[in-house]
Amino acid sequence: MKTNKLCIIRLSKYKNALYRLKSLGFVRVFSDNLADAVEATASQVRKDFSIFGISGNKRGGYKIDELIEKLNIILGKDELQKVIIVGLGKLGTALSRYTGFEKEEIKIVAAFDIDSTKFNQTDIKMIKLNEKTPVLALEYLPEFVRKNNIKIGIITVPDIAAQQVVDIMLSSGIKGILNFAPIRLRGNDDCIINNVNLEGELENLIYFVNASTKTKGK
Amino acid sequence: MKTNKLCIIRLSKYKNALYRLKSLGFVRVFSDNLADAVEATASQVRKDFSIFGISGNKRGGYKIDELIEKLNIILGKDELQKVIIVGLGKLGTALSRYTGFEKEEIKIVAAFDIDSTKFNQTDIKMIKLNEKTPVLALEYLPEFVRKNNIKIGIITVPDIAAQQVVDIMLSSGIKGILNFAPIRLRGNDDCIINNVNLEGELENLIYFVNASTKTKGK
DNA sequence: TAGTTTTTGTGATTTTTTTCACTACAAATA
């Protein structure tokens, strides 16, 4: 099974598009429709599905409900995904309260920082996961992660502090890290690190905008 | 000149790494060091540079200061980039106050929303760009963009509202959009739309973590 | 039922991106 990051991201987009189509009352889709909805080609949609053994009906397309279900299983959305976040600066605070994750069965169950003015809990034993997101001292991270079997962590600390947080996460058993610090982090084979670089995204956009306004003579 | 998005993103990473190396007292780098700093290969670094006509010294590597300067020009960092943002939810608010952009010569000069309780300015004529980020009614966007010659916009509105914002941006003269709404937006050839999908990034990570824990037998 | 249409599924092909491997040359050394 030949998968790559881009392919999985497309699956995720297909899933989102399917929910929208469903809410519009559609029952079936064709590869063509999905391609259109996610800016891909029809054959790419079909190839992505074939990689995962998802099949439709010739001339009948795909049944939306079935497709959503299959994609959700592939994407691990059949169970709630517990995530922690480290670094309650502006971005971290926003993400820890961001409601967009909920509909995706993703829940930020705890936040960690080193600034004691941000803590709202000091006794880790008292924490219940369905209450308001606890904000804890970073030193509690390993215990929390082990007790609650957390696999995914988000890093929103300044770049100088990021590697240290990675090291703590790795030794606590975190298996996947989403890193917002614009620096390369060193992990190990047991843990996947994905990066989101907001400054980089903007720089990229600026580059291409400049490049095209220059070419087209403004 | 054969450029692609990934290549530009790497340039951006090289630049960040160079600043760090510089602050550590380094004066020169080798392609090897940069490769290491950004998780690339040495030949890729050299090829990226060769695409942009950046040359170093055989056996001497690259002079960091010169390299930073060249990269900054390529990336449009020789002048302040003015950016607007639409949608002051949690994420939008965080981004509009995020300090990480400043060091990159990127400034969010205005924010727009439709919720009047968020406005802090009602007279667009009174706004000075070096004061606190003004929060304005969305209807002022076209005027503001034209008057201040803004080229880049960020979208952090809910997905149902996003296309409408794109349309307003396009007709106002915005040339590049960074979109955080998890939906495909339709632009035109005159405007580049880049997407950041946070839910998607997490889903992606979850997929690969699940895939690897299954393979390795937990 | 035979023919026509439509859409899937996938091997083959093309394109894009990355890596390899080697040359050239500057600096260091003898």
Place this chain on the structure above:
DNA sequence: TATTTGTAGTGAAAAAAATCACAAAAACTA
């Protein structure tokens, strides 16, 4: 000055990803 060493620069090769193109099957049509 001759020799060695280390690194840039780059065309060629390989790998990865996307696209094409067509057979096969299902669903309509008459």
